[in-house]
Amino acid sequence: MADPISYRPAAGSIPTEPGVYKFRDDNRRVVYVGKAKNLRARLSNYFQDVTALHPRTRQMVFTASSVEWTVVASEVEALQLEYTWIKKFDPRFNVKYRDDKTYPMLAVSTGEDIPRAFFYRGPRRRGVRYFGPYSHAWAVRETLDLLLRVFPVRTCSKGVYNRHEKLGRPCLLGYIDKCSAPCVGRVSPVEHREIVDGFLSFMSGHTTQVERQLTREMEQAAEELEFERAARLRDDLGAIHKVMERQAVVLGDGTDADLVAFHTDELEAAVQIFHVRGGRIRGQRGWVVEKAGDQASDHTSRDGEPDPALPMLLQNFLVQFYGDAVERARAEDRDEQDRVRRRGVDQLSHRPPKPGDVVPREILVQVMPDEADEVTEVLAEMRGAGVDLRVPQRGDKRALMETVERNAKDALRQHKLKRVGDLTARSAALQDIQEALGLDDAPLRIECTDISHIQGTDVVASLVVFEDGLPRKADYRRYRVKEAAGDGRSDDVASIAEITRRRFLRHNQDKLAVPDETEFPDEQVEEMSTDHRRFAYPPNLFIVDGGLPQVNAAQKVFDELGIVDVTLVGLAKRLEEIWVPGEEDPVILPRNSQGLFLLQQIRDEAHRFAITYHRQQRSKRMRVSELDAIPGLGATRRNELVKHFGSVKKLRQASVEEIAEVRGFGPKLAATVHKGLHPDSPDV
Known part of the structure; x- marks a missing residue:
């Protein structure tokens, strides 16, 4: 890999006009093509501090060994030239929006003498018309089956067609009139091509003409007393309507x-x-x-x-x-x-x-x-x-x-989810993490914590658990951070240290680590787990959301508590770096690593769980906000008041004696609450 400084253009040598640029590697292969209104301003971004670049961009500039550019007359020409070069050079670092090869399509082999209609998945080929893609394979097959009543085109493979051509008799579809049987000469190639043209026209969206023609033929057959033919045309028209009904009208003005x-x-x-x-x-x-x-x-x-x-x-x-x-x-x-x-x-x-x-x-x-x-x-x-x-x-x-x-x-x-949804992918992900962190065994149980707050208020934390690469929601935990509560400041490092301490406080005592509730006797943490059970066993890997400061804070807690059998890392979101305590440089997993995708999923789940709890706490605080300023009234007693009276409105209507009936409230505290809710009233 080349250092970007080694091929950085000389200062002032890059023009300021619009243009297109190419990065090439040591073998002169084009690895990236881009365009710019101002070439100098755009290219200078690639040669800034590499640590500030996006990981994919950083990989590109280290892979390249030279850069060259072409000045064009306008930004429109730059767009066109960029597209042309991407098609010509197929650069590995450019995003290429190619047809999805997994979606099913309806294909018609128009390049054959006797075209056939068939279900298809895969890259597009010359001489074949494609319709779709459809969301489900059954939708392709059902659409084709319905349209064969009206357009009995050939659907068999070349081998089946040749066999029945030699036998001189059609297949089952020919006998039930879902194929015009060109293999036995029931229709000529020209007549079959006309049927195919009608099929293509209908699939291209020209449905009104087909409907009108079928309706006209049906009415004519009825007038001529050809009732069997009229009934068949009626059924054909019904099949057409059924196909069209599956394409719901979403824009009533007929917009394209x-x-x-x-x-x-x-x-x-x-x-x-x-x-x-x-x-x-x-x-x-x-x-x-x-x-x-x-x-x-x-x-x-x-x-x-x-x-x-x-x-x-x-x-x-x-x-x-x-x-x-x-x-x-x-x-x-x-x-x-x-x-x-x-x-x-x-x-x-x-x-x-x-x-x-x-x-x-x-x-x-x-x-x-x-x-x-x-x-x-x-x-x-x-x-x-x-x-x-x-x-x-x-x-x-x-x-x-x-x-x-x-x-x-x-x-x-x-x-x-698909990357970690099957056993093979999950095993590969756990092995990637094991190799990247130098673990003796794959981390079968992984826990991750994340902090959520708004400018230091309603600070909460989440703890999610993954076993064998899958979430174990029964072991999820959520916490209200005590040390940061009410101080109006945001200190994620201190919050990470607190949550780590509460998670591992009893780790060495009984290996049944639970958040310690006796450390904060005045308030009990709500919903410590979704089923109120203790942890079954400790994690192999503990992840904190953050960089080196957060990891070091958690490591201090580990050292304080004597935790030596749990691997600790931090996952920094901006560049997806894995920070290990005591290491100056982070561990970087490849962008396509299954292990990285699993770590991202775990981190995102912890973030989601923390955000949900934070919103609940914020809503609850806003519901009892009038009680926040009353001295001597903590969160537990505020909750008791709201629980007893049902709402702050009803509490405001209560007398001092009624407030004193609430559990934990005496006459003095009841009078304080009443005075706080009625500041303009005379002392009771």
């Missing part, structure tokens, strides 16, 4: 639009795109990609707090996704033209998708991309017509955008 949304964390981003044609959802796609280069950010998407990297992610996605789609459309058009020339056909058997089909008139996004005007211009050039790129603000489109955002959020969550 694509909706794009992202959800991110520090390392990855999930993108979802819904294709709406004629107001109906015609397809859905999704990717989870690793953030890198200019798109890297240490921020995580949260409600109402967008990731600052989202505009850049959206910009790159829009140019790359629609650029690839237009290229595929043009390739299909060339394939069809070649087929026409080879067979001497007068006209195209079906109309391949045009750029105007794959780049819709309206593209809705959750935030506007960087350089929105330039992106819109590039998309309009791809489409050959104007493109409306905007953020929906209200109505059905805003509601559908929220659905797309939820899908992106769920996709990222499922992606992370």
Whole structure:
């Protein structure tokens, strides 16, 4: 690996115009391509203090050994050149939004003499039209089965087709009229191609024409007293309606639009795109990609707090996704033209998708991309017509955008759970952690603690437990931090030390570590576990959320209590560094490590559990806020008052004698409470 300082361009040698730059490695391979409005300002970011760079970006600059750039006339040209170079060089550190190979699709082999329709998963191939992707495999098969009533196209494999061609009799589908049986000459190749054209037209969204034709034929058959044919056409029309009903109308104005949304964390981003044609959802796609280069950010998407990297992610996605789609459309058009020339056909058997089909008139996004005007211009050039790129603000489109955002959020969550969801992945994750920390055995039981507060108020902590890589929620704990309570200051280090002490206070006595409640006799911690049971046994690995200061504070507690059989580490969120007590440098796990994903999941679960408890405590405090200022009234007695009277409003109506009836209250304290609630009244 090369030190970035060794190939840093000389000061002032980088132009300030817009352009595109390439990082190359020792073998002159392009490892990253980026664009910038101002090349000097952008490239200087890569040669700052490497510890301030995102981990993926830091890995890239150390992998590279040189950087070069090309100045262009405008930012639109920079966008186009960046896309071209990414396609040409396929750089390893660029985010590439490729078609998801796991989604099922409906495919039609238009390049064959006798095209066939079939269920398909995998990369796209030339000479094949694809529809979807669908969310479930059964949806593809059921749609195909319904449409075969109306469009009896061939669905058999080449081997089955050849066998029945030699036998001279059709297969079962031919006998039940779900195949036009071109294998035995029931229809000619030209007639079969016409059936395929109708199928392609219907799947492309031209459904009204098919409905009208079937309705007209059914009415004509009824007038001619051909009731059997009319009944069959009626059933065909019912099958068409059933297929269309599965594509629910989401936009009543018949809009053609694509909706794009992202959800991110520090390392990855999930993108979802819904294709709406004629107001109906015609397809859905999704990717989870690793953030890198200019798109890297240490921020995580949260409600109402967008990731600052989202505009850049959206910009790159829009140019790359629609650029690839237009290229595929043009390739299909060339394939069809070649087929026409080879067979001497007068006209195209079906109309391949045009750029105007794959780049819709309206593209809705959750935030506007960087350089929105330039992106819109590039998309309009791809489409050959104007493109409306905007953020929906209200109505059905805003509601559908929220659905797309939820899908992106769920996709990222499922992606992370999938990595630790099976036994093999969990075993690999535990082994990664064992090797990285130099443990004798895999950490089968891992505990993690996290602190939550707002400017030092309502300070709480969580403790989550994972066994064999899976959460053990029965052993979860949550604490109210006592030493920081009420002082209005935030001291995560002291809070970590307190929670560690309470967790391990009895560790060496009976190996049944529970938070010590006798240390704070005036107030008992609520819900110490979800089932009020003690820990069964100590952890192999104890994680604190934080860096070296938090780890050192917890280690002091370990030294004080004589804990030597539990491994202690800290997980710093910004760069996902693992800090070990006594070590100056952190342990860095590879970005694709199963062990790192497991540690992230544990840390995120601790954060979620702490946030939930913090919100509960904050709400409870706000409900009894009028009692906070009364001297001599602690949290336990405040709770007793609210529990006894039901609300602060009813407590305010009570007399001193009624207050004195509450458990733990005497006449003097009751008078103090009454005076605190009625400051303007005369002394009782």
